[in-house]
Amino acid sequence: MPNRNDYQPSMPWQLIGNGPKNDTFHTSSLQFHTNVVVFNHGLEELTTASRIYNAMLAKSDSPRCINGILATKSFSMQLAQSYLELSSALKQIASVGLTTLHALTQTSEKYINVIGMTLLPSLVKTTCWAPNQVVPSHYHNWLGERRIALNLCQQFPITWPDLTLKSNPIGHDWIANPDRLLLELQQQPANTKALVRLSTISAKCWLEHLSIDTLTALEPLFHLDRKSHRSKNWWLFNHEASFEIARIQYTLAWCQQSLLLST
Template sequence: MLPIEQSPFKKVTIIGNANGDWAAAKHGYTIIFNGTVATGNQIINVCNGPYAGSTEDFVVTGEHSQWLTQQLSRVAKELETKLQCWPSSGLVCFALFSQLGIELSLSRMSLLPSLNRGGALTESEHLPCVVHNWLGERRIAIEYHLNAKEKNIEGANSLADWPELLLTEESSSSKSTLEQTKEQNRAQIKPRSSMSCDNLDPFTLFIRLSEQKHKTESGLQNLVLLSQLQLSTWLNDLSQQKLLVIEQLLFNQHPQTTTGFWYLSDNEASAYLDPIRFKLALCQQHLLGYN
């Protein structure tokens, strides 16, 4: 088994599962995930063990599979302690290859998949992405990226090409007509909250919502209120500790066996989570100086 210092990888392209066309890289290895189907000597498919029906942490198909399986498991366990949750395969791959300091590019992956359940899921069903701590994953990915940027300034060629990692307020403006219509309908709902917008600490309000055992009309109205707040309101009360607390309120690692937070399993409530989490992701970038 090759040690990490003797990695067989020199250049890697990581392609996530978000929407959009993709093509394997012409040079180096291309990493794809789970259900993505592709073949080729330089293509490696990484699956979560449970997804592949295995008791192993990861199932890797392609060259250097034994080495990768071992190293991915090692990195995943390191990240799990930082996230208090099992990490996504995409983050694990990024962290591993960042540690190697190789040429790295990523696409179709912003570490912010939608939590909107739509209207078709039953209460017992869950979105696959709900099991990961995405806000925490973005925090770690940005820290890796900033660290690599510092090394790059010093002359090391270790800065990953990952344009989708950096979010801007304009990133959320390119919505479909259907999404815009939904937002207009939401805006017609007048939130009723015991806290006025002038003295509102949105972090405290969201924590209170997470403590509710069940959906209530007032809880839903406050969720609507939070979804409509400007970024500046969040920034007024921002701290890293508050973000770390909120991270733990936006995922359910074991939805098959635990109820989790009411807004994650309710179709109506989940429609308001994405704009809230997007603002929180921008807050994290602000704290880390990632721009």
């Protein structure tokens, strides 16, 4: 493993995702900073930043830093190691953002600021996608990534405002064992009516029936398996159902956050 003292910039690391940012964010102030990290093809004007490609773009078995001060053999080794560890823990390939964050926590003691990254893209499958088409973001275990990210934020000096969900999910219905009912829907293809009801359940109701372990067991319901040509998660292929499962995902992410931050 690389030495944690290998990467000690004078200022905190700035990890800048490709998601939405607040109105105060401007790249001009970061133009000449070397301790900035960007991903894939985003923010191409930041030419001095360390740019990290995901495994597909890098055409390799793991993410790779293609330029910047992190484009070193030792950091490449740590990226690969973090990618393997996270993918094993998630039972799914890890995103380049979470992989990079994990790698930095293992190689630097400096503060890390994360901007423009929520690890919760919507699961809604819009009508521009055909029913048999797969949305690429559905191949990531986002609930699992948030679980790991929230734990990292409690262990290391990380500032990540966008990770914390601000709005309490709206819900009103109250039923027993919603987690069991959600699991049973895998055996009920096209039962959108039941899915709609589950999407109206309040976070308070879910929390009455969830623990971190039971919530972790639900994570496979919200992503696809790259190794399989078939999936029981029919809601990820149906336009209407994907809207409902996206609401449930947000509610469970809120519950996950509540459970992890209360311990």
